[in-house]
Amino acid sequence: MTETRPPQSAHLEAILLVGGQGTRLRPLTLRTPKPLLRTAGVPFLAHQLARARSFGVRRIVFATSYRAEMFTEAFGDGSEFGLSLHYMTERSPLGTGGAIRNAAEALTCGPDAPVLVLNGDILSGHDIGAQVRTHVERRASVTLHLTEVDDPSRFGCVPTDTDGRVTAFLEKTPNPVTNRVNAGCYVFQRSAIDRIPKGQVVSVERETFPGMIAAGETVLGYADRTYWLDVGTPAAFVQGSCDLVLGHLPSPALPGPTGEHLVLPGAEVSPNAKLSGGTVVGARARVMSDASVHGSVLSEDSVVESGATVHESVVGAGARVCSGAVLRNVVVGDGAVVGADNELLSGMRVWPGVQLPACSVRFSSEI
Numbered sequence: 001m002t003e004t005r006p007p008q009s010a011h012l013e014a015i016l017l018v019g020g021q022g023t024r025l026r027p028l029t030l031r032t033p034k035p036l037l038r039t040a041g042v043p044f045l046a047h048q049l050a051r052a053r054s055f056g057v058r059r060i061v062f063a064t065s066y067r068a069e070m071f072t073e074a075f076g077d078g079s080e081f082g083l084s085l086h087y088m089t090e091r092s093p094l095g096t097g098g099a100i101r102n103a104a105e106a107l108t109c110g111p112d113a114p115v116l117v118l119n120g121d122i123l124s125g126h127d128i129g130a131q132v133r134t135h136v137e138r139r140a141s142v143t144l145h146l147t148e149v150d151d152p153s154r155f156g157c158v159p160t161d162t163d164g165r166v167t168a169f170l171e172k173t174p175n176p177v178t179n180r181v182n183a184g185c186y187v188f189q190r191s192a193i194d195r196i197p198k199g200q201v202v203s204v205e206r207e208t209f210p211g212m213i214a215a216g217e218t219v220l221g222y223a224d225r226t227y228w229l230d231v232g233t234p235a236a237f238v239q240g241s242c243d244l245v246l247g248h249l250p251s252p253a254l255p256g257p258t259g260e261h262l263v264l265p266g267a268e269v270s271p272n273a274k275l276s277g278g279t280v281v282g283a284r285a286r287v288m289s290d291a292s293v294h295g296s297v298l299s300e301d302s303v304v305e306s307g308a309t310v311h312e313s314v315v316g317a318g319a320r321v322c323s324g325a326v327l328r329n330v331v332v333g334d335g336a337v338v339g340a341d342n343e344l345l346s347g348m349r350v351w352p353g354v355q356l357p358a359c360s361v362r363f364s365s366e367i
């Protein structure tokens, strides 16, 4: 009897983790999974797919769960992107480790091959090729991209020894021992993925990596300080979109020439309106005279009326910001209306379809 082996892929294979619910980005993620939110004019994932491809990846398995069918609709078999895309959907969310194990069923590489694993909500300018080379040269079980952040107290941190080996995964603390944090891009040996328990909820951060360190496996850190952003919160999502438009992170997936702003086809912007800070004006959106839009994302079919101010905010699809309203650091859900002269500030979220009446301030001498 001849043994049948899976075909060996000439290229690096990747798993993309895209099954999370994106709760921190609600209400934007109520209808659309976070990796599909339009960022600098295209679904967020398009930037990651283009980058992975530029490092030689040709075959990607999407680990889906929340609204899985929307990924197939958006990316199909991947041929449009020069990729071969495959989908592995969890019946109920298996966590990051369980999702990687489940998706690995669709890999074609052998046990000794490296596999790239990417969180579906990270923008990163790091050299994936160098991370893979480090992993292969050092014969590691897994090599994690670590990024150096100015304020590590907001993250769990990941110390390494002088040889680059990860020594621990530490929870958030006010006094972190290092400014290096897990950047959400891993190179695994296929055999290390196969050791994750099948069909169970597993977290790589809390279970798999600490378990591998305790077992004496080589868990390496690949640290750098290139551009890195986790777009998990509204403020970070807006920043990521603006950074792409402003060219702070080059992306082969940008839909056209960019600069201070990106205006998509069918949008109308009054010559008297001011757009700045990497603002995106979505398809068929309208920005009327004397409106000021800075560092913001205006989704398709949205309207910003005359004299309104929208700064560092997201305006959902078909939503309307009426004249004179002021929004700073706000998320307006799809189809919502912010009535004239309202002032919404820091972190407010307007749920889809909500209509805020105009803010009428009357001065009168009558009692």
Ligand code: GTP
Pocket: 017, 018, 019, 020, 021, 022, 023, 024, 025, 034, 063, 064, 065, 090, 093, 094, 095, 096, 099, 118, 119, 120, 121, 232
């Ligand atoms: P929040 O709910 O706002 O924390 O966002 P999230 O659901 O995306 O969670 P988190 O940012 O911790 O997830 C990191 C990455 O793993 C994201 O790309 C998620 O899509 C993905 N992810 C998280 N949990 C699961 C899961 O159970 N299954 C799959 N397939 N992916 C997951």
